[in-house]
Amino acid sequence: MGLLKKINVFRRSLMRNLTKNIGKASSQEDIILVDKNDIKRILICRPNGRLGNLLLITPLVQEVTEIFPNCKVDLFVKGTLAPIIFENYDNIDKIIDLPKKPFKSLLKYLNVWISIKRQKYDVAINVDQNSSSGRLAVQFSNAKYKFFGDSSEESQHVKNDYDHIAKYPVYNFRYYLTKLRFPKSNKIIAPLNLKLSSSEIADGKKILNDLIHNDKKTICIFTYATGEKCLSEDWWESFYTQLKREYSNYNIIEILPVENVSQIAFKAPTFYSKDIREIGAVIANTDLFIGADSGIMHLASAVQTPTIGLFSVSNIKKYEPYDNCSIGVDVNLYTRKDYVKTINSILNNGKLSIYSDAI
Missing domain, CATH: 3.40.50.2000 (Glycogen Phosphorylase B;)
Incomplete structure (x- = not known):
């Protein structure tokens, strides 16, 4: 393993340790979502620019827009592929993309975080609980309802497909919604979908x-x-x-x-x-x-x-x-x-x- 790769691995490990407890101290169990039609804008955070990882969040995007059909969704990602992948998703509004090399585009990097703070969101969702940037983005947002991507032990024990990277974010989000007094959902999780015309x-x-x-x-x-x-x-x-x-x-x-x-x-x-x-x-x-x-x-x-x-x-x-x-x-x-x-x-x-x- 080269020196730069070792530094990157260390950086990721350090950031995960620093951010893993973000959101865990705050309890939202006393917050009840009375009317899902009140949800107008949602932030979904997956700060990763790889083709596969972006395609793997399409089931969650489909789940969110089915539950909240009147909402507009902003995606917090990395790189330039997301606008192409989500081109035919009607509910997608803004693509907020982190530069791949933040230290070479420091001004853009800072503007991304400022834009997340300025925008009023009803719900902020972190897809991967191990993503330090995703957890930080949810914490940094002004959303009333904040889901940090933490796993649902109930789903882990009950669902035989829980380990799949496209599915456990959906199961975890469904569990979070039950805490907001939503009815439990047992629907089959949607497939990956590029939505070709x-x-x-x-x-x-x-x-x-x-x-x-x-x-x-x-x-x-x-x-x-x-x-x-x-x-x-x-x-x-x-x-x-x-x-x-x-x-x-x-x-x-x-x-x-x-x-x-x-x-x-x-x-x-x-x-x-x-x-x-x-x-x-x-x-x-x-x-x-x-x-x-x-x-x-x-x-x-x-x-x-x-x-x-x-x-x-x-x-x-x-x-x-x-x-x-x-x-x-x-x-x-x-x-x-x-x-x-x-x-x-x-x-x-x-x-x-x-x-x-x-x-």
Whole structure:
């Protein structure tokens, strides 16, 4: 581990220790939310700029806007991806983004915190209880109702999917609402959702048709991932050979990462783009996505394409794709027969998608 990385790890650890008790001393049990229509503006805090982490808060955003349909939501994030991801979310009003390198953009960094303090919010929500910036933002806000993201022990013991990073923020927020005298909710948590438009889906279909020139169904692979999550070229070469042999009646295309690299040496037809919504639209027109734990894996899940997430080091229960026959698999335990069985099961069940009418 390099010196800068060690410093960053130490900084994060220090900030978490300093902020972990923020909000725990204050009790809001005596506050009752009489009328949910009184909630007009909500702040949701997830100061992270990664594609996957931003897509993973879409279930919470859907939950919040369903409970409070008349509200406007401001997102406190990092980087520039959030406006793209939440482009078609009608309730999203402002995107408040921290600069990726605060010490190089100190004035903007300070203005972000000032804007949070100046705006009057009815509810402020921290998504991840371990986020020091998220906890600070909620504490710093003028919101009447402040949820710091703390876990619900009740949900941890009852919900078998509580560990999932897209789901436990929803369970925790639901529990917080019961403290405000809201009725307990047992609704199924919404899937990740990029909310592609019908025109975007149509454009994705045209791109795919121009790439494959036939009417066969399509399997989409993504062979890249960061760090240890990236499977070796040998692994992918073997897997791709197996895919071609077992699914010769399917097209197999590869989505390329922004780095424009391929673990199978570009042997499959490839699609490259830096436009997240365009990539999502192409994947939405395919029948199965296979790729390692990455932002693009979560993107595939967010366009409701059945997804097989390949996990070698990451926590499957925390990050696996869900809904629409999606699954996370441990590549250290799976055999070739296991892959075929899983893929056949998904393909035979067919694709159930909110975009199916447009495809």
